[in-house]
Amino acid sequence: MSEAFCTCGRREVVSSRKNSPRRAGGREQLPFALVAAFYLTFGTFTSPAKAASEAEVDGARVSLHVLADGSTLRGALDIDLKPGWKTYWLSPGPVGLAPRIDFSKSESAASPQLSYPAPTRFREGEIESLGYTEPVGFAIEASPKPGARPLLRADLLIGLCRDICVPVQLQLEAEPDASLGTRAAVRRAFDALPIESESRAGWKAELSSDAKRLVIEGAPEAFAQTRDLFVAAPEGWAFGPPGFERDGGQAVANVPVLAAPASAPRLDRVDLVLTDGEKSELIRALPVGRDGPTQ
Incomplete structure (x- = not known):
């Protein structure tokens, strides 16, 4: 099975990322990736002996x-979060x-x-994360093969957080x-999916030469109704909330880079999700230049 970056995201697998310790509910926590790796290595997750279409776990009911x-x-794939619990987007932040x-x-x-x-954005101590604070469904699309009746089988690892964060592994079918x-x-x-833009015409993205900002440019009216902008990028990248401004005849969003992989290929493409509070739009696979301005 191959793993590829393709956001909003249509991809079969999104790997966990390296994290730094954080505090939540007044307690220091292990980085999520280390906790997940421990469980995957030593098999201490509990999974049903026979896969079912739904499972009750700490913080949510998950169903396929x-x-x-x-x-x-x-x-x-429904994640019916219990009150006060959260789960993460495909680019969840630092x-x-x-x-x-x-x-x-x-x-x-x-x-x-x-x-x-x-x-949406939510705080976890001093850290801002991206994800969902209400029940959420991830949309799935596939093509049935001729002959036998299809069976969709999902092995999943998700993070659920309240006062503490729990990596949950399940097998559903x-x-x-x-x-x-x-x-x-x-x-x-x-x-609930963003409406996908039919064209990237008029859009431009540049990573500043010090790799501290991602500068997004659009047509003059591009951000007229936009309240927030989310950037989906390959594993290891994380971005903060944008600042909107005008530069001549262009609308500009300056997006701070909060984290970047220590050793990784250059950031070639990103997906953008623009929201206005009620609707959302997806701009897929926007090329990223590297000659942006420095701070």
Whole structure:
């Protein structure tokens, strides 16, 4: 199974990232990636003996729904968060555990792809993370193979946080069904996705030469209704909230770089999610230049 950067994100697997210790609820915590690696290595996660379509865990009920929609399989991975709990987006910030979801064991289902709704910002002590503070559904799309009945099988690792943060590993599986509950879950997940822009025309991204800012330029009206902008990038990159301004006839968003990989290929492309409080827009695979201004 290959791993590729492709945001908002349609990718089958998003790896956990290296984190620094943080405080939450007044207690020092281990970096999420180290905790997750320990559990994966020594097998101390609890998983059901036989995979089911849903599971109750600390902080949430997680369920997998699949609907046969003509020549396409559409699904939803629902994370029904309990009050006060949070989970993470695919680019969760300097700390946090990005969802890691593997569909490779699915049967008679080709190339399942996952898409995420726009995240929100929330504080964890002195750290800002990106994710979800309300129940959320990740949308799934796949192509059924001829012959046998499809079975969607998901191995997943997610982070759930309240006063403490818990890495949760589950195995879920589901066959297509046409129940009202499944139809409603799938509809909610797809309705919540950002509207994907049909063109990147007029958009430009540059990483400053000191790698401390990502400068996003758009047409004059580009950020007229935008309240927030989220950047999805390969593992190890994290970005803060944008500052909006005008530069001549261009609308500009200056996005601080909070973390970058110590050794990694240059930042070639990013996905942008723009929100106005009610709607969201996705600009996929925007090329990133490296001749931006320094501070």
